[in-house]
Amino acid sequence: MNVKVLSIKPAQKPNSYxxxxxxxxxxxxxKFTTEVNQVGGRQLQTTHGERRFLDWFRFNQRVAMNVSKLVSQFYxxxxxxxxxxxxxxxxxxxxxxTLKPFKCDRQPETGDGGRESLIDQDTGKTSQDVRQKAIALVENLPDSLLDEAVHVLESLSVKANTPE
Incomplete structure (x- = not known):
């Protein structure tokens, strides 16, 4: 089925569409929301859809990214x-x-600073400080890599504690 964006209109909340x-x-x-955060002296814009959008397009990430890009342009x-x-x-x-088999021999990281420290083991939800840890990592990058890092992060849609 073909997917088209028919309209983008501001919603009642600021930076919502x-x-x-x-x-x-x-x-x-x-519904979509755009946020702008200061990271390493630069602005990082993220645009993400509501949970229902994420569920609908779970297996259509390229389409979801294209919709988010248009909302970002509108913003x-x-x-x-x-x-x-x-x-x-x-x-x-x-x-x-269409998936191809994937083999990974690596073990997941554990301990301080590892992936598991970002997950609340009791609830399985991402902890509140994930965004702050990501910003801290980016701020420690050398200036020569900062532009590229910000570009990559702008293409991601990460929202801490998204309800299931």
Whole structure:
């Protein structure tokens, strides 16, 4: 099914947007939020969809990224031509059928500073300080890598303690 962004409109909350998508013949309205944080003397903009959007596009990450890019352009007051084709929607079965086997011999990191220290073992939710740890890591990068790091981080959508 083809996915198109039909409209992007500001919502009532600041830096929030209502995005109307067509997925095949059906129309769906999703909410997005844009945040800007100061990281290492530079601004880092992140745009992410509501939980329902993330669930709908769990197996369509490229489409989700394309929608987020358009919302980001709208936030920056750049020209956005609508309707805009953003990709093909595939079902979870179609997505799983195209996966290739992956073999990883590495063991997960543990201890201080490891991946497990970022997870609350009792609830399985990401801890509140994940964002602060990420910002601290980026701030310690040499200036020559900072632009590239900010660019990579802008392409990610990370939200601490997202309810399941």
């Amino acid at each position: 209502e995005v109307l998508l067509s997925i095949g013949e059906n129309k769906h309205l999703f 920056k007051k750049e020209a956005v031509e609508l309707p805009a084709d953003v990709g093909k929607f595939v079902t979870s079965e179609e997505a799983v059928s």
